[in-house]
Amino acid sequence: MRDLKTGRRRAATSQAPRPSLPRRAGRALTPLLWLGPSLALISVVVLWPVIEMVRTSLQDITSSGVTVGYRGAGNYRDLFDEDGLIPVVLRTLLWVGGIVAVTMALSLALGQLLNARFPGRRAVRWAVVVPWAASVLMTALIWKWMLDNYSGLVNRVLLDLHLIDEPVNWLAHPAEAMLWMMWVAVFVSLPFTSFVILAGLQTIPSEVYEAARVDGAGPLRTYVGITLPLLRPAILIASIINVINVFNSFPIIWAMTGGGPGHDTDTTTTFMYKMAFYDQNVGESGAMAVVNFVLILVMVLMYLRAARWREEVR
Amino acid sequence: MTRRIVLAGVGWLVALAFLLPYLQMFITALKPERELTASPGTYLPSHWTWSNFIDVWSAAPVWTYMRVSLTVAAVATVVTLACAMPAAYYTARNRFRGRGAFLLLVLVTQMFAPTALVIGIYREMVALDLTDTLLSLILVNAAFNLPFCIWILHGYFSSIPRELEEAAFLDGAGRVGALTRITLPISMPGVVTAVVYTFIASWNEYIVALTVTASPDRRPLTVAIPSFVTQYQAHWQYLFATSLIAIVPVVILFIFIERYLIGGLTAGSVK
Numbered sequence: 001m002r003d004l005k006t007g008r009r010r011a012a013t014s015q016a017p018r019p020s021l022p023r024r025a026g027r028a029l030t031p032l033l034w035l036g037p038s039l040a041l042i043s044v045v046v047l048w049p050v051i052e053m054v055r056t057s058l059q060d061i062t063s064s065g066v067t068v069g070y071r072g073a074g075n076y077r078d079l080f081d082e083d084g085l086i087p088v089v090l091r092t093l094l095w096v097g098g099i100v101a102v103t104m105a106l107s108l109a110l111g112q113l114l115n116a117r118f119p120g121r122r123a124v125r126w127a128v129v130v131p132w133a134a135s136v137l138m139t140a141l142i143w144k145w146m147l148d149n150y151s152g153l154v155n156r157v158l159l160d161l162h163l164i165d166e167p168v169n170w171l172a173h174p175a176e177a178m179l180w181m182m183w184v185a186v187f188v189s190l191p192f193t194s195f196v197i198l199a200g201l202q203t204i205p206s207e208v209y210e211a212a213r214v215d216g217a218g219p220l221r222t223y224v225g226i227t228l229p230l231l232r233p234a235i236l237i238a239s240i241i242n243v244i245n246v247f248n249s250f251p252i253i254w255a256m257t258g259g260g261p262g263h264d265t266d267t268t269t270t271f272m273y274k275m276a277f278y279d280q281n282v283g284e285s286g287a288m289a290v291v292n293f294v295l296i297l298v299m300v301l302m303y304l305r306a307a308r309w310r311e312e313v314r
Numbered sequence: 315m316t317r318r319i320v321l322a323g324v325g326w327l328v329a330l331a332f333l334l335p336y337l338q339m340f341i342t343a344l345k346p347e348r349e350l351t352a353s354p355g356t357y358l359p360s361h362w363t364w365s366n367f368i369d370v371w372s373a374a375p376v377w378t379y380m381r382v383s384l385t386v387a388a389v390a391t392v393v394t395l396a397c398a399m400p401a402a403y404y405t406a407r408n409r410f411r412g413r414g415a416f417l418l419l420v421l422v423t424q425m426f427a428p429t430a431l432v433i434g435i436y437r438e439m440v441a442l443d444l445t446d447t448l449l450s451l452i453l454v455n456a457a458f459n460l461p462f463c464i465w466i467l468h469g470y471f472s473s474i475p476r477e478l479e480e481a482a483f484l485d486g487a488g489r490v491g492a493l494t495r496i497t498l499p500i501s502m503p504g505v506v507t508a509v510v511y512t513f514i515a516s517w518n519e520y521i522v523a524l525t526v527t528a529s530p531d532r533r534p535l536t537v538a539i540p541s542f543v544t545q546y547q548a549h550w551q552y553l554f555a556t557s558l559i560a561i562v563p564v565v566i567l568f569i570f571i572e573r574y575l576i577g578g579l580t581a582g583s584v585k
Contacts, residue, residue, distance in 0.1 A: 028411070030410075031404060031408070031410045031411075031412060031413075033400075034400040034401060034403070034404035035400070035401045035404060035405070035416055037396065037397040037400065037401070038397045038398065038400075038401040038420075038460060038464060039416075041393075041397050041453075041456060041457045041460055042419065042420075042423055042457060042460060042461075044453075044457070045435075045453050045454055045456070045457030045458070046423050046426055046431075046457050046458065047423075048434070048438050049431040049433075049434030049435045049437075049438050050426065050431060050434060051434075052433075052434040052437050052438050052441075053431060053433055053434035053437075056433060056434065056437060110328070113321070113324060113325060113328065116321050117318065117321075118318045118319075118321040118322040118325055119318070119322050120322055120325060120326065121325065122572075123329065124325040124326065124328060124329045125572060126565075126569045126572065127328075127329035127330075127332045127333050128328070128329070128332050129565070129568050129569065129572060130332055130333060130336060130561075130565055130568075131332060131335075132514075132568065133514060133561065133564040133565045133567070133568040134336065134518075134557075134561045134564070134565070135517070135518035135520070135535075135536050135557075135560065135561070136518060136520070137518070137520050137536050137539070137540070138339075138536075138539065138557040138560065138561060139335060141539070141540065141553065141554075141557070142335045142336070142338060142339045142342075142554065142557070143335060145338075145342060145550055145554075146335065146338055148355070150351065150352075150353035150354070150355070151350060151351060151352055151353055151354070151355035151356075152355055153338055153355060153357075155354060155355070156354045156355045156356075156357070159354055167353070167354065187335075190332075191332075195575060195576065198576060199576045202576060244424075244425055244427060245427070247427075247430075248427035248428075248429035248430055249429075250429045250520070250521050251520045251521070251536075254520075254521075255540065269429050269430070272433070273432065273521075276432075276433050276436075277525065282433065285433055286433055286434075289430060289431070289432075289433050289434070292430055293430050296425065296430065297425070300425065
């Protein structure tokens, strides 16, 4: 269609075998017309902050926000000298690994359940979608309230079941607080993940299952031999998106413990945020942000390598 | 038959587990204020204080918060779609120099989250003198949801055979007519997924709004809600009443498109 149109126009104007320079330039610029708005938005709002962040990490900025000059790797040196850094990074790795692993395992089961036929399936799907639609912050706040030392539902239930003798202040103890917050993160990640798995399950043609049944394969063998391999693209996509989201998850920790007591429940994102906006240490915080980004990149690449992504791309 | 009953039983338990926190939200929103400090906490309100849902509107400028959230989410969604559709359509239909680079850029930007870049974003907004404006929130939400939308729509547009469009074109529908009457209706599930995804992500965005806005009348719901519970006051009932007011419309929206959503995600994950 395109050739027909340009061909006709060319015949009408000139006999030249090659289109004129302006026209070639015009054709080269057509993509810009279609892609321009997206490119502009991405450059100004995504790439600019990336550059700004790297620049910040190299600058000497006073606590009142005045840029004095460049200080090279000074901010990074300060950052690596922080006593809190190593525990925070280790905690972040544990946070991401634990949440993504549990989320994926539960979502595989949940996807299977949502795909099975039973009365009321639609209503169950709607219920599962709710934490996805609700803001993560609000979900974190209701869990904070349920875990409240004095009036929380969790303590009330455990007291009534005689599992504890007196109320536990869950969010004041780093280990318990961490486990509860990881649970909340799993809770809010489940809807999206199980829907991606569900979508993946629905792309598997039923003939494949029939063939397996004819061959006498049991349910477990069918699942391991057929369902899981065919779900690979869905599992890959879901876990990468989860790694990125969980790494960057800020509202849960911010609302529930604020990273406290001290830095005992901080992950790299809350650590970075406190550094910039509470300690007014903008340069060092920029360095933390860069380190944070490199960490995400390394984790995703390691995961892709482990999952042998190349085979998927073909 | 027994299998279906067992499945239904498990299914309903799962549904209950997912709804429990929100049920608790509802129950807390209906408790009278003095009951909130009772220890141990009560299961059900001693007095069902429905008036909390009315009083909350005067306890804080909830309407303003809602207007801010709605404006940001709606405008960001429109901007995202206006940018994503032409880009996705053009890359799906044409081979040109720079196409691969563009798609790679989209894929890479998908890995950037506002949380990781919040310091850079804040400094940029200071430089552009855009702090404490709705425009800054709109731009950020539109830009960070753009890659996902381009990706989903690109998948949809590529899956529609070119011949279908050409047939409509030859029938005299025109290029625009072919696009609006053939391509768009077929890719509706993808468009709906992109719209809902962007709207909800913007409606729920927290960290940038927390950092960039300062005036009470420019704060979206997510930033405003926690201020019901501070060192000086603990209006958990209002906090959760407002949360429910914010959550319920979005849940209804989500349920409405749940069927599309599965198709939309398939296109995204297979492509």
